[in-house]
Amino acid sequence: EADIYQTPRYLVIGTGKKITLECSQTMGHDKMYWYQQDPGMELHLIHYSYGVNSTEKGDLSSESTVSRIRTEHFPLTLESARPSHTSQYLCASSSNSNQPQHFGDGTRLSIL
Amino acid sequence: QKEVEQNSGPLSVPEGAIASLNCTYSDRGSQSFFWYRQYSGKSPELIMFIYSNGDKEDGRFTAQLNKASQYVSLLIRDSQPSDSATYLCAVTPPAADKLIFGTGTRLQVFP
Numbered sequence: 555e556a557d558i559y560q561t562p563r564y565l566v567i568g569t570g571k572k573i574t575l576e577c578s579q580t581m582g583h584d585k586m587y588w589y590q591q592d593p594g595m596e597l598h599l600i601h602y603s604y605g606v607n608s609t610e611k612g613d614l615s616s617e618s619t620v621s622r623i624r625t626e627h628f629p630l631t632l633e634s635a636r637p638s639h640t641s642q643y644l645c646a647s648s649s650n651s652n653q654p655q656h657f658g659d660g661t662r663l664s665i666l
Numbered sequence: 667q668k669e670v671e672q673n674s675g676p677l678s679v680p681e682g683a684i685a686s687l688n689c690t691y692s693d694r695g696s697q698s699f700f701w702y703r704q705y706s707g708k709s710p711e712l713i714m715f716i717y718s719n720g721d722k723e724d725g726r727f728t729a730q731l732n733k734a735s736q737y738v739s740l741l742i743r744d745s746q747p748s749d750s751a752t753y754l755c756a757v758t759p760p761a762a763d764k765l766i767f768g769t770g771t772r773l774q775v776f777p
Contacts, residue, residue: 585763587764596767596770597710597767644709651758651765654712654715655756655765659708662707
């Protein structure tokens with residue numbers, strides 16, 4: 555059983571607010587990932603990390619930022635939320651790139 | 667050409683039948699291959715992974731890999747309505763630290 559946790563599960567918030575989506579894993583995985591997915595649509599990689607102090611942009615341009623200060627923690631921040639940021643955000647981790655990625659339950663974000 | 671291609675479906679099969687889901691990939695050097703199941707509104711969950719040519723079986727699921735033809739497939743035997751979901755194929759290209767996901771195939775199993 556994969557141990558990767560995302561909070562909050564759901565967030566409805568107004569435009570212009572600063573938002574941080576939390577992702578934590580207890581498996582000691584070096585690799586962590588953030589994906590964005592709209593309903594019925596494909597997964598898009600927006601950020602990933604090789605390990606502590608490493609962050610990389612993914613395939614889809616995003617206004618969000620990430621940090622990796624601790625192995626187990628990979629938060630995603632939106633400095634000023636806009637309605638276009640409404641989506642589901644999924645966090646995943648793996649021990650290396652040839653091993654499966656394990657996903658958290660996701661955060662469904664709605665910006666009014 | 668997309669790096670990982672799947673037919674979007676829906677693939678409709680009757681309960682008890684074999685569902686066959688296919689995926690092709692463009693980078694011949696790809697090394698690891700994964701199948702995920704995603705129910706509507708939920709996150710992807712790993713079903714199977716395969717690294718070597720041939721078949722790998724786990725319960726009702728069989729993954730098949732053919733590196734020469736650059737395809738990987740997933741067979742679901744004795745399909746159940748609870749198998750109705752979107753199935754995502756994912757591939758690790760060479761020298762990459764990320765998975766490339768296909769767009770998914772929607773499977774519908776009807777009673």
